Each structure stands twice: as C-alpha cells, then as structure tokens.
Amino acid sequence: xxxxxxxxxxxxxxxxISDVADKDNVYLSTRGWVYRHYKNNGRTEFWDEVIVAGxxxxxxxxxxxxxxxxxxxxxxxxxxxxxxxxxxxIGGDLTATASAAEAYTSTLVQTxxxxxxxxxxxxxxxxxxxxxxxxxxxxxxxxxxxFTLTCxxxxxxxxxxxxDTITVTVS
Numbered sequence: 143x144x145x146x147x148x149x150x151x152x153x154x155x156x157x158x159i160s161d162v163a164d165k166d167n168v169y170l171s172t173r174g175w176v177y178r179h180y181k182n183n184g185r186t187e188f189w190d191e192v193i194v195a196g197x198x199x200x201x202x203x204x205x206x207x208x209x210x211x212x213x214x215x216x217x218x219x220x221x222x223x224x225x226x227x228x229x230x231x232i233g234g235d236l237t238a239t240a241s242a243a244e245a246y247t248s249t250l251v252q253t254x255x256x257x258x259x260x261x262x263x264x265x266x267x268x269x270x271x272x273x274x275x276x277x278x279x280x281x282x283x284x285x286x287x288x289f290t291l292t293c294x295x296x297x298x299x300x301x302x303x304x305x306d307t308i309t310v311t312v313s
Contacts, residue, residue: 146202153215168215169209170213171190171208192207227250228253228304234247241284256299259296264289266287286313289312290308292307
C-alpha cells in the first residue's frame with residue numbers, strides 16, 4: 143500500500159536529478175505515487191502516470207489524481223528539462239569588402255531555453271566582431287580571402303550546443 147511513511151521504499155529508485163524519472167515530478171495521489179509528465183515548457187499541459195498503485199490512507203492527505211498543484215517530492219528543485227537547442231543558422235552576405243563592416247544575424251530554433259549564449263568567431267584572426275556574444279553582429283574582415291564565420295550557441299538549460307558556419311569571400 144503506497145503511503146507517505148513508505149516514501150523511501152516506494153520511490154527510492156528515483157534520482158534527484160534525472161532526464162528520465164526526476165524525483166521533483168512525483169506526488170502522492172489518491173491512487174498511489176504518481177509521476178507527472180509535462181507536455182510544454184509552461185508546465186500548463188501534462189499527463190500523470192501511476193508508478194506505485196494502491197489505496198492511500200486518507201490521513202496521508204493525498205492529492206486528487208491529476209490535481210493542478212499537488213505537493214511534489216523534492217529532488218534537486220528543478221522539474222525534468224524540456225529545454226532544447228535544435229539549430230542555429232547564420233544570415234548575411236557571403237561576400238564582403240575588407241575593412242567594411244558587414245551585418246550577420248543568427249536564427250535560433252529552440253524550446254524553453256532562457257539562457258542562450260552566443261559566440262561568434264572567424265578564421266580571420268585580425269577581424270573585428272562588434273558584438274561577439276550577441277545574437278546578431280557586425281564583422282569587419284581585415285584582408286581579402288575566404289574566411290569562415292561561425293556562430294555557436296550554448297545553454298545550461300538545454301545542456302547542449304548548436305553551431306553554424308559559413309564561408310565569406312572577402313575582396
């Protein structure tokens with residue numbers, strides 16, 4: 143019979159931090175221990191799965207199954223991540239003139255990332271990048287030639303990295 147006094151034996155297999163079964167997503171309901179699966183980053187859509195079924199003593203004050211705001215167990219204090227970096231693409235001219243600023247933009251495809259960090263780099267070691275850590279920047283190449291321009295995006299929320307590289311011909 144699932145009950146609050148059996149928390150460690152009923153849910154001891156859950157980890158404080160996990161991409162699969164996060165302890166912060168588990169609550170005690172009238173149907174037993176329940177795992178909440180979120181369907182969006184706002185956590186307004188979800189479905190619940192009974193992971194330890196059985197009648198729960200009413201003295202344990204279980205939440206109704208599917209309750210909007212049940213009392214969850216405490217793991218690391220963060221619900222299972224939904225954040226993801228899918229891709230980034232660079233926009234801007236593939237030709238440029240040496241010593242003239244050229245604008246470049248990034249288009250980031252992501253889900254639930256609030257901490258995206260941008261980093262622009264180029265194979266022209268003497269080029270000037272006006273906003274190297276912004277989503278958009280201006281690049282002034284120092285000399286003629288073919289140079290790569292890369293935009294890399296990282297996120298602790300998503301624990302992932304995406305990047306795009308283009309070749310710019312400078313005259």
